[in-house]
Amino acid sequence: MAVARLLLLSCVALVALLLVLPSRAAAAAAGTADGSEEWGYMQVRPKAHMFWWLYRSPHRVDNGTAPWPTVLWLQGGPGASGVGYGNFMEIGRLDTDLKPRATTWLNKADLLFVDNPVGTGFSFVEGGNKSLMARTDGQAARDLTALLIKLYRHNKRLQGSPLYIVAESYGGKFAVTTALTALKAIRHGHLKAKLGGVALGDSWISPEDSVLSWGPLLYEVSRIDEKGLQQCDSLANKIKAQLKAKQYAAAEKSWEDLESAVLEQSNSVNFYNILKDESSEDAAVLATAGAAVRKVGYTRYLSSKATREGGLDGLMNAEVKAKLGIIPSNFTWGEQSGDVFEALAGDFMKPRINEVDELLKLGVEVTIYSGQLDLICATKGTLDWVQKLKWEGLKNFTGSPRKPLYCKGGEGEAVGTQAFLKSYKNLKFYWILGAGHMIPIDNPCPALNMLGDITQSPAR
Numbered sequence: 356m357a358v359a360r361l362l363l364l365s366c367v368a369l370v371a372l373l374l375v376l377p378s379r380a381a382a383a384a385a386g387t388a389d390g391s392e393e394w395g396y397m398q399v400r401p402k403a404h405m406f407w408w409l410y411r412s413p414h415r416v417d418n419g420t421a422p423w424p425t426v427l428w429l430q431g432g433p434g435a436s437g438v439g440y441g442n443f444m445e446i447g448r449l450d451t452d453l454k455p456r457a458t459t460w461l462n463k464a465d466l467l468f469v470d471n472p473v474g475t476g477f478s479f480v481e482g483g484n485k486s487l488m489a490r491t492d493g494q495a496a497r498d499l500t501a502l503l504i505k506l507y508r509h510n511k512r513l514q515g516s517p518l519y520i521v522a523e524s525y526g527g528k529f530a531v532t533t534a535l536t537a538l539k540a541i542r543h544g545h546l547k548a549k550l551g552g553v554a555l556g557d558s559w560i561s562p563e564d565s566v567l568s569w570g571p572l573l574y575e576v577s578r579i580d581e582k583g584l585q586q587c588d589s590l591a592n593k594i595k596a597q598l599k600a601k602q603y604a605a606a607e608k609s610w611e612d613l614e615s616a617v618l619e620q621s622n623s624v625n626f627y628n629i630l631k632d633e634s635s636e637d638a639a640v641l642a643t644a645g646a647a648v649r650k651v652g653y654t655r656y657l658s659s660k661a662t663r664e665g666g667l668d669g670l671m672n673a674e675v676k677a678k679l680g681i682i683p684s685n686f687t688w689g690e691q692s693g694d695v696f697e698a699l700a701g702d703f704m705k706p707r708i709n710e711v712d713e714l715l716k717l718g719v720e721v722t723i724y725s726g727q728l729d730l731i732c733a734t735k736g737t738l739d740w741v742q743k744l745k746w747e748g749l750k751n752f753t754g755s756p757r758k759p760l761y762c763k764g765g766e767g768e769a770v771g772t773q774a775f776l777k778s779y780k781n782l783k784f785y786w787i788l789g790a791g792h793m794i795p796i797d798n799p800c801p802a803l804n805m806l807g808d809i810t811q812s813p814a815r
Contacts, residue, residue, distance in 0.1 A: 432526075437470060
């Protein structure tokens with residue numbers, strides 16, 4: 356029944372041009388009869404294939420005052436699938452039970468999900484050759500820009516729609532590096548797109564500032580005591596010194612040690628929502644398996660939100676794979692994702708503050724949004740790295756007042772303060788209350804309102 360329901364929602368009009376194996380090239384594309392969805396593979400460099408899925412909003416309005424936007428959603432990890440997690444868990448049209456999502460971001464924009472970098476989700480490198488994985492954030496940005504160049508080349512609708520790159524977690528690093536690479540391609544006439552802005556949600560932009568915030572935050576909310584604070588601060592300052600010396604591999608090892616200390620001292624606090632604990636089962640696994648398991652904590656936590664039997668993996672490898680019709684038959688969704696994290700290990704602890712600075716100086720609209728209950732990319736750490744910006748508007752931004760934001764209840768009544776906004780020129784900062792790391796899941800109403808604000812979506 357689930358398969359039939361999904362297929363009825365969107366019949367495949369254009370069948371696969373070529374059914375490929377991961378050891379061969381992929382050049383297939385497909386879509387729905389009504390044109391509301393398109394998906395396919397792009398070869399972004401030899402033997403490296405990236406999967407994309409574009410949804411056109413049924414609420415699209417062209418009233419002459421503002422063009423309808425397109426949101427490119429970038430997941431974190433690195434190695435987490437936007438086509439899977441972002442789409443079905445957070446902002447797409449359907450949830451993991453294949454039921455319509457009332458707070459889908461299609462209410463405000465067209466949505467483009469990409470399994471980025473190659474090796475993530477349905478994307479793959481031929482033969483599972485790990486040497487073909489992106490080794491730096493810059494390489495991942497070049498690959499993603501190569502996809503955008505090909506996707507936009509003959510698509511007038513995309514060309515006329517401002518592109519907003521919206522990211523979560525490690526995706527924030529991909530967002531800023533891709534934005535700069537895309538702008539260069541636009542200037543040289545290779546990419547026929549207009550960049551509307553960049554939005555960074557709970558982003559791993561400055562690992563140093565993030566880890567330095569963990570101890571004080573946990574101490575203030577009673578998850579650790581003085582001994583725990585001292586241990587966390589000691590390890591965080593060790594990471595700071597290692598990063599200053601550009602000892603990135605050593606800093607990553609110390610990050611692993613700090614996560615272990617946090618779990619031990621806090622009785623297994625959840626890194627993505629400080630009001631929760633790791634499940635007893637996950638806590639036991641973390642205690643015995645160590646760093647290798649903690650590196651996939653982001654995807655493990657997202658997967659735990661799926662309510663359907665078989666979880667998100669079951670959905671992606673059954674109903675979704677059947678609908679798409681172009682995924683290599685012997686390829687499992689996410690089978691190369693773990694290798695993506697390892698391939699990017701050299702860049703994992705590197706900051707991307709300078710890239711944010713460069714975007715601001717170029718006049719790009721930059722939005723930063725942060726969940727109140729997040730630990731891994733805590734609001735305090737985010738505010739600390741913002742203060743390191745060299746942007747000329749920083750002082751005025753810092754001194755600007757915060758505006759409270761509200762959402763409406765079932766009968767139109769306000770349900771209390773849901774967020775705060777501070778803005779100056781082309782920088783916005785949203786404090787999203789009642790939310791952890793995955794804001795669209797934890798508090799979807801202010802997240803959707805924020806999207807409408809930053810994209811200036813036409814009223815409908």
